Amino acid sequence: MSVESGGGTQAVERAMSLLVCFTDEHSELRISELCARTGLVQSTVSRMVSSLDRQGFLEQDERTGLYRLGPMAVTLGSIALNSNPLYRASRQSAQNLSQTTGLGVNLAELRDDRLFYLANFEGAKSPKSFTMAGRTAPLHATGMGKAILAELGDDYVRDYFTKGLVDAYTPHTIVDAATMERALQEIRNRGYATEVEELAFGRACIAAPIRGRSGRVVAALSMSGPLSELGLQGRQEELALTVIETADEISVALGFTVTRAPARRTTTAPKETAR
Template identity: 70%
Template sequence: MAAESGTGTQAIERAMKLLACFSGEHSELRTSELCAATGLGQSTVSRMMATLDRQGYVVLSPRTGLYRLGPTTVVLGAVALNSSLVHRAGRQIAQNLAQSTNLGVNLAELNGTKLFYLCNFEGAGSPKSFTMAGRSAPLHATGLGKAVLSGRPVDYVRAYFEDALATPFTPHTITRLDHMAAALTEIRNRSYATEIEELAFGRACLAAPIRGRTGEVVAALSVNGPLSAIDLPNRQRDLSLRVIEAADEISVALGYTPTPTGRHPHPAHLAENSG
C-alpha cells in the first residue's frame, strides 16, 4: 500500500509539473519541449499527456502536434476566481472604471512576493488582446506592487530587497531600498502610487491600495495604458481621485471601515537611509 501511495503521489507531481509548463509565453508545446522542460522521458510524458487530454486538462492539435491547456483548466480557474473575495468585490468596480476612463484597469492581490492578477478590463485607449488574470508581476516595478508594498511591514520590504528580488526591467526601475523607502513614504502620504516606464517602455499606471476588514493592504487597483493615453502630466489629479475612490469602494465591500480622520493605518515608515 505504501508503494502504491508513493507511485500515485509521484504521478500527481509529474502531472502538475507538466501543466505548469504552460504559461503566457509558452501556451502551446510539443512533447519534446515538455520533456526538456520537466526532465521526464518521452514515454512518460506521452502517457501522462494522453491521460490529461482524456480528462480535458489539455488538448492536442492533430494538425500541429502541439498541446494547449484544455477546458477543464478554464473551469477550475473560473471557480478559483469566483471564490476570491477581492475579485467578487472589485470586478464590477474595475469594469466601470475602465469604461469611464477609457484606460486599462487591473485588479491584483499579493501572493507571496509577487502580484497575482485577478482581472483586467480595457478602455478604448488601452486595448489588449489577452487577459491578465492568472499572471504574476513584480512588486517593485509596478504601480500595483508599490501600492501593496506601501502597506507591508518594514521588515517585509527590507527582506524583499535583501533577497535580490528587485531586479531591473528598465533604467527607471527602482532597485535600491533607500529609493523605494522614499517612494513608499510619498505613496502613503498621497494614497496612490505611480509607475512610469519602470516595467516596460512606453507605458505607465496609477494605482491605489485595497484594504481588508482589519485595515491591512491585501490588493490594489490600477489604471494603465500607453503614455499618450494615460497622459499623467494632464490627467494625474483626476485619475488619482478616481482610482482612490474605486479602491476605497472595494475596501468597504471587503469589510474595511475608514477611520474618522480619513487616514489609513500603515506600518512605520522605512528610514530614508535604510540599506
C-alpha cells in the same frame, strides 16, 4: 505511506509538473519539449499526456501535433476566480471604472513576493488581446506593487531588496533600497502610487491600496495605459481621486469601515520620486 498512495502522489505530482510547463511564452509544446522541461522519460510523458488529453486538461492541435492547455483548465480557472472573495467584491467596480475612463483597470494581490493578477478590464484607450488574470509582476516596478509595499513595513521592504528580486526592467526602475524607501514614504503621504515606464516603455499607471475588514491592505487597484492616454502630468490629481474612491468602494465591499478621513486621501501631487 503505502506503495499505492506513494505511487498516486507521484503520479499527481508528475501530471502537475507537465501542466505548469505551459506559459504565455510557450503555450504549445511537443512531447519532446515536455520531456526536456520535466526530466521525465518519453514513455511516462506520453502516457500522462494521453490521460490529461482524455480528461480535457490538455488538447492536441490536429495540424501541428502540438499540445496546449485544454478546456478543463479554463473551467477550473473560472471556478477559482468566481470563488475568490476579492474578485467578487471588485469585479463590477473595476469594470465600471474601465468603461467610464476608457483606460485599463487592474486588480492584483500579493503572493510569494510578487503581484498576482486577479482581473483586468481594458478600456477603448488601452486595448489588449489577452487577459492578465493569473499572471504575476514584480512589486518594485509596478504601481500596484508599490502601493502594497508602502503598507508592508520597512523590514519587509529591506528583505525584499536583499532576496535578489529587484531587476531593472527599464532605466526608470527603482533598484536602490534607499530610493524606494523615499518613494514609499511619498506614497503613504499622498495615498496612491504611480509608475511611469518602470516596467515597460511607453506605459504608465496610477494605483491605490485595497483594505480588508481588519484594515490591512490585501490588494491594489490600478488604472493603466499608454503614456499619451493616461496623461499623468496634466491630470494626476483627478485620476488619483478616481482610483482611490474605487479602491475604497471595494474595501467597503470587503467589510472595511472608514471611521475618519485618512491621510491617504491627500492627493496633492508632489514632485515625482518614483522614477
